[in-house]
Amino acid sequence: MENTIALRVNGRAVSVTAMADTPLLYILRNDLALNGPKYGCGLGECGACTVILDGVAARSCVIPLAGAEGREVVTLEGLGSSSAPHPVQQAFIEEQAAQCGYCMNGMIMTAKALLDRNPDPTMDEVRRALSGNLCRCGTHVEILRAVMRAARLLSSPGAQHDDQPSDRHHARPDDRIAVPADADLCGADGGERRPADR
Missing domain, CATH: 3.10.20.30 (Beta-grasp domain)
Known part of the structure; x- marks a missing residue:
């Protein structure tokens, strides 16, 4: 019914x-x-x-x-629009975090929820938050960078967020953070559950 x-x-x-x-x-x-x-x-x-x-x-x-x-x-x-993306969306664009893009919805929404409750996460906290979001294209490093960039964008003076997307450019595309080559990455650190793991 x-x-x-x-x-x-x-x-x-x-x-x-x-x-x-x-x-x-x-x-x-x-x-x-x-x-x-x-x-x-x-x-x-x-x-x-x-x-x-x-x-x-x-x-x-x-x-x-x-x-x-x-x-x-x-x-x-x-969150935002193509002409006025939310800072989390803007960070994912600037870090070129999408390859096929299928996982981006989940990554962005999970990152937004994380940054709403923890505006200054550590890389480990970001990895833990994203561990249940799978990306099969292998853009994990760019995704982690995007979340860390989003945290910086949201904490910058005059940053607009929530339902007020900003239309200004927040950071230079080459403004990157370092992710250690041996870092456990989201979805690749055993945080994902596979049917055989049950």
Whole structure:
């Protein structure tokens, strides 16, 4: 039986009529036409579907619609735009962190949630936060650099964030941080769960 469920998505009140156990990801993509969250594994293990749910990074493929009732959901579309990206998005652009781009939604949303609660993370904290987000293209170093750059951008005087994306250039593209060659990288340090590991 279908139910009408109310929630907030990217600051907007919405009501959706669907089966209560429909994955939130399907509602976001199919009913609300928000294509930031991606379908990756359908098991909550790859991170491609990550959204921010009441301030916490969450896997929308395993959250039933009823579990989002009355809550605030933020998707990639709720951060910024191509003309005025959020500082986290800007940092990922400047670090050229995307190769195929499929994992970028999850990486950016997880990074945003991390930086909201910890504006000055260590590299280890960034790796831990991103350990459940998989990137098969191998851009882990660029992703780590992007999160560290985003932390700097967000802490710079006059930085705009949350629902106020900035349209100014924050940093030079060649302004890089060093990541040790032997560093454990997100998704490559054993933090990911593989079916054989269960």
